[in-house]
């Protein structure tokens with residue numbers, strides 16, 4: 001499949017650069033959750049975006065919903081521990097994240113999940129990454145966003161009915177790390193948008209047995 005970014009979304013230059021994580025900003029959330037944000041962590045990632053969009057063996061996601069199997073509107077590829085990633089730059093990102101978070105996380109990021117949101121109609125519904133240890137333990141999920149900007153929405157599981165979710169706009173090359181209790185005490189989603197949205201690729205790095 002071939003998808004193209006609007007020229008206006010692209011950063012200049014074709015040399016990919018993985019920035020420092022020193023300037024990462026942490027926001028503490030209720031119930032022991034937090035999010036770290038590092039805007040523009042990756043620069044010069046246009047060619048990487050195109051390569052992933054074209055070469056990753058994207059699969060439609062199917063999910064059991066009660067008595068039927070439904071299509072989830074986005075495409076996926078999953079790289080478990082020890083499976084080679086589809087681009088060497090992704091391994092560099094994973095290793096940089098593992099090194100930066102090692103003192104706090106105590107283990108490396110090992111798997112990568114890639115999602116392709118083809119346009120504003122693709123989305124993922126409210127959920128926590130609770131298959132595995134995220135259901136019981138504090139952990140981290142690091143997301144690198146490439147391509148068109150989309151919002152990552154976040155809301156606590158314990159909330160007032162009228163509470164507005166947080167919306168974290170994620171642009172080309174931005175990093176967000178959900179940490180602490182975020183996967184079990186909060187939910188996140190990528191809502192549909194009626195704004196003209198080009199394709200976006202999300203790369204999620206997770207520790208062993210977090211999904």
Ligand SMILES: O=C(O)CCC(=O)C(=O)O
Nearest residue numbers: 115124129143188190202
């Ligand atoms: O698209 C994103 O950045 C979020 C993806 C996500 O939450 C998931 O696949 O578990």
Ligand SMILES: [Fe+2]
Nearest residue numbers: 127128129188
């Ligand atoms: Fe998730």
